[in-house]
Amino acid sequence: GQQVMQIPQYQHVQEGEDFTTYCNSSTTLSNIQWYKQRPGGHPVFLIQLVKSGEVKKQKRLTFQFGEAKKNSSLHITATQTTDVGTYFCGNAGGTSYGKLTFGQGTILTVHP
Amino acid sequence: DAGVIQSPRHEVTEMGQEVTLRCKPISGHDYLFWYRQTMMRGLELLIYFNNNVPIDDSGMPEDRFSAKMPNASFSTLKIQPSEPRDSAVYFCASSFRAGWPNSPLHFGNGTRLTVT
Numbered sequence: 364g365q366q367v368m369q370i371p372q373y374q375h376v377q378e379g380e381d382f383t384t385y386c387n388s389s390t391t392l393s394n395i396q397w398y399k400q401r402p403g404g405h406p407v408f409l410i411q412l413v414k415s416g417e418v419k420k421q422k423r424l425t426f427q428f429g430e431a432k433k434n435s436s437l438h439i440t441a442t443q444t445t446d447v448g449t450y451f452c453g454n455a456g457g458t459s460y461g462k463l464t465f466g467q468g469t470i471l472t473v474h475p
Numbered sequence: 476d477a478g479v480i481q482s483p484r485h486e487v488t489e490m491g492q493e494v495t496l497r498c499k500p501i502s503g504h505d506y507l508f509w510y511r512q513t514m515m516r517g518l519e520l521l522i523y524f525n526n527n528v529p530i531d532d533s534g535m536p537e538d539r540f541s542a543k544m545p546n547a548s549f550s551t552l553k554i555q556p557s558e559p560r561d562s563a564v565y566f567c568a569s570s571f572r573a574g575w576p577n578s579p580l581h582f583g584n585g586t587r588l589t590v591t
Contacts, residue, residue: 384557396579405566408579451518462531463508463580465518 367392367454369466377474382439382467386452394455395428395435396463401448410435442473479499479583481567487589493555496586498567501547508580509542509552510566518566524550525572557590564588 367388376382386395394413398406410419412428412435417424425438439446453465480499488494501506510521520567522532527544539558544550554561564587568580 388511398580405585406568406580407582411579462520462523464520467517 366464367395367452367466369452369469371469372467373470373472375472375474376442378444379441382442382446382471383453384437384471386435386437386466388433388454390434391432392454395430396453396455397426397435397437398451398453398465399448400451400468404448406451420435439471442471444473444475447471447473479567479569481565481580481583481586482582483586485587485589487591488557489591490558491556492590493553494557494561494588494590496552496565496567496588498550498552498583500550500567500569501571501581504569504571504581505547506508506570506572507540507550508568508570509550510568510582512564512566512585513562521552554588557588559590562588562590 369385369386374382378468394411396411397409399409400406410426412426415432416430417428423440427436435452449468449470451465451468453463455463479501482497486494505526506523509521511519511521519534522535522542523530524544527547540554542552552565564585566580566582566585570580571578
């Protein structure tokens with residue numbers, strides 16, 4: 364998979380505020396997968412984006428894939444304490460399926 | 476479904492000792508991955524298998540690390556000899572290729588390794 368860079372590394376928000384993390388690549392990505400890891404836990408799959416400009420929603424979470432397929436974002440509306448954790452984006456190898464490599468992740472803390 | 480099962484959950488060992496981490500993937504999954512997670516380096520892919528065959532081991536740090544998958548339901552990651560810098564959480568994950576592109580990785584709970 365191609366190298367993906369994720370920003371920011373850390374984000375502290377008050378409960379109720381919005382949160383966004385970005386995943387960027389210098390090359391065109393075949394797809395993006397997003398995972399969430401709770402403190403002390405393991406990564407859990409959230410969603411996959413494949414199409415240019417794709418937007419998917421899961422309740423308060425909105426995922427976007429850029430038109431050029433070089434970037435992606437995860438936006439959380441009105442954060443809750445249950446949103447705490449690390450959010451990772453990952454890129455799998457497209458037709459050469461298998462090699463899923465991850466960005467560094469964004470650690471989200473939510474203050475009640 | 477029991478999910479991906481890893482053992483042990485925690486391992487504390489002394490430098491120079493051999494360490495073996497174990498993984499049982501989800502039944503029917505044909506891909507198995509070993510990742511290492513540290514604060515400094517994040518989630519690193521070490522090696523992955525397809526149908527028990529190693530496909531890419533370019534992430535394996537050095538010769539001290541080796542991984543095997545003798546059958547579809549079992550894999551090991553061995554470190555010999557272990558060093559303090561190997562301290563990390565090691566995750567095993569599995570997936571089902573035929574479900575692509577909607578087949579995610581399923582991670583085990585990880586093994587937290589501490590080498591003193």
